[in-house]
Amino acid sequence: MTPNVPLYQPKAALVVFTASGFTAPYIEYYDMDESGSPVNPHPLTVREAQSLSKALDTREQAGKAFLRPEGVLPDTVLHLNPSDNGSVLWYTKPQRQQLYFAESLGLDNGTVALPALVWKATKKELQLFALNGKAKPKIDTPLYHAPFFNLYQKGNVCMGNVNIAIKSAATLEEFITAWQGYFFGSYFSHHINDHNPVGVNLFNLYKELMADPEKPFPTDTLKTTPLTLKNLL
Structure with missing residues (x-):
C-alpha cells in the first residue's frame, strides 16, 4: 500500500x-x-x-517547540507556561547533591543532603524555594527559603558570571535539566544583603552534612517565607 x-x-x-x-x-x-x-x-x-x-x-517553528514535553508530562512539573517567554514551575525531592564553593568562602566542595526544592524559571531567571516535607506540593503548601548562598530574600538566584543559554526550541525536559545543571554547576560564594536562609550558620551546616553522608537535611532549620505555591503561579 x-x-x-x-x-x-x-x-x-x-x-x-x-x-x-x-x-x-x-x-x-x-x-x-x-x-x-x-x-x-x-x-x-x-x-x-x-x-x-x-x-x-524557522523562528516561529522554534517558538512553538519551546517547552514542549518529549512525552507524558513529568510528574515533577507543577505549572507550565509554554509561550515564547514562558516559565516552568517544578519540584525536586530530597536528594544528595555535589556543591561547589568559591575559594573566598573557605569551604571545600562536597556532597550535601538537600531538602525538597521548588524551582521557577524563565529563559533568563531562576527562583528557588524549599519544602518542609517529601510530598508533592499543593496549591496551599507553604514555601521556605532555599538553604543556599547566592540567593536573594525573595528567592531569586544570583547566577554570577554563569552564561545562561537556554535554547529557543528547548523541550520541557531539556529546559529543566539545563537550569538544574547551571545552578548546581555554579560556585556559591556569599550571602546576599546578609540574607541567611536558615536558622543556623549555613557554613557550619554544610560542613556537618558533608562530614556525615547518612545525615538528612535538618528541615527544622529552614526559615519560612510568607509565600505558598499559589504565589508562584
Missing part, C-alpha cells in the same frame, strides 16, 4: 553566480514549467528574496 504522502512539484530554482575578483554573488531566479524545466530566468527581485527569507525563517 502506497503511503499517503504529499507529492512535491518543483516551482522555482535559484542559481548563484560568482566572478573572480568580486565578493558579491549574482543570483538568478528561474520559474519551473510543468515538466520541471527551468524557464524565465531573471535577476532575483526584492519580493522574491523576501518570500524566500520568510520560507527559511
